[in-house]
Amino acid sequence: MKKLNRVVLLASFSTILLLGQPVSTYAQSTEQDSFAFTESTKTLLSSENTNSSGYLRVKSWGAMEYSYLSDSNDVNQLGTILPSGSEWKYSSTVVVDGVTYYQIATDIWLNSNDSTTYDPSQSPAYQNPSGMYQIQYTQIQPQGNVGYDLYSGVEGVKVALVRGHFGLSNKHTIYDSACINAVRNLQSRVGLPVTGITDLATWKAMGFSESDWYDIDSYVAPLAINKQSTRSDYVEAMINQARQYLGQPWYSGGSSYPYYGVDCSGLVTQSLYAAGIDTSGYSSIQHAQPGNEWNSRLMWQDNNFQSIRFADRQRGDLIFFTDPSTGVIWHVGILLDGNTMIDSWPSKVQISSIWSNRGNIAGVKRVFY
Structure with missing residues (x-):
């Protein structure tokens, strides 16, 4: 079917937005207004339009546009494919041959094979594109062993505190031989196994708290x-x-x-x-x-x-x-x-x-x- 180049705009659609940005504003009227249709006037993704009944997101292969023939309850392809991931506001629905069609503009419809409904209150306002890190909306958790022991080559905050306890410089914060020897001497004095490794018992023997042992890592x-x-x-x-x-x-x-x-x-x-x-x-x-x-x-x-x-x-x-x-x-x-x-x-x-x-x-x- 040849793509329509003119459509009828119902008076209720007084403002049409492209991705939340106004592109055309039409005066309220008790009569129907006729206007030339452009690509930009199809996007109705706007929380300001109280006449809407839901939101759509186009699937990965894109969505074909359709026109709806109400007299025969039939649909025709219009030939344009809307891009993957694009989001649209729809104002009404019809079911033809078991497939739901969503109206996104006057006589412009998408179907449920090519798009899915979603709740914008549960959908991010922004997300990185695929191939980049996706933003997480729940608290990120520590990765690794919370409460790890300190041994040769370990660095970080717990090592800095241990080195500071023995008066060692933190110009380079590393669990080195000087740190190992100091820990061994402490362990010998307090009756702990002489390993040179700082475990929780050795940490506490230095006067540090058990909660810090875990909290620093976590x-x-x-x-x-x-x-x-x-x-x-x-x-x-x-x-x-x-x-x-x-x-x-x-x-x-x-x-x-x-x-x-x-x-x-x-x-x-x-x-x-x-x-x-x-x-x-x-x-x-x-x-x-x-x-x-x-x-x-x-x-x-x-x-x-x-x-x-x-x-x-x-x-x-x-x-x-x-x-x-x-x-x-x-x-x-x-x-x-x-x-x-x-x-x-x-x-x-x-x-x-x-x-x-x-x-x-x-x-x-x-x-x-």
Whole structure:
């Protein structure tokens, strides 16, 4: 059937919106108004239209448009395919040959084979496209062994506290031979098995609490977003979480509560948690385990973040730096604007210029499309 180029607009559809943005407004009338039909006037996704009866989302293969012939209770294809994932408001329904058709504009209908209804109050206002990290709307949980022991090569907040207990420097926060020997001496004095490993009993013998032993590991930044959040809200959730660490010391492998130290990728990890991003393959607990100090490298390699041109960088993007002597990624920060970032760099979490001697800029990745 030839596509209609003119339709009749019922007076009740006084405002027609394209993805929430007004494209045409028609005066209320007691008569029917005739107007030339354009692609943009078909989208009726607007909570302002009280005459609507529901919402549709197009399936992955797209949705064919139909016209409905009420006299014969028949439908005809109009030839246009609406894109996958597009969302539409419908005002009425009919059933033809067991298939439900939804009216999205005057004599423009989609069917239940090509689209599904959904409740907008339960559907996110924004979501990353497929291929990027999908935003989580329930509290992210810790990944890994909460209450892990400390042994050779472990880093992070618990190691920093143990090193501090023995008066050892945290210039590099690692469970090294000096730390192991100090722990062995303590264990010998208090009658614990002399292993050099800090387990819960050894931790408590240092005067630390059992609750801290587990709480430090289990901290995941609370979600600061919900299903009604916009892209800007997600970016600000990231940045606000990062700001809570300002002034705290740089601890290699650190990624826990904001009142403890943190390193560059640990800061980013907790900031992502606050914005509903649960990274795969690396986490705050994994970050403290031997050999995992350089999570900035994993983030750089992570294709769930979108690589973008340096010239297109913007607030909320991740910026990466390489070691000038090796060319290997060794640092990451969160952009506040084109030239400023928040990052953890020895000796503290700070706001700094991206040009402030962090190494060579490798590139920029986007968390939220």
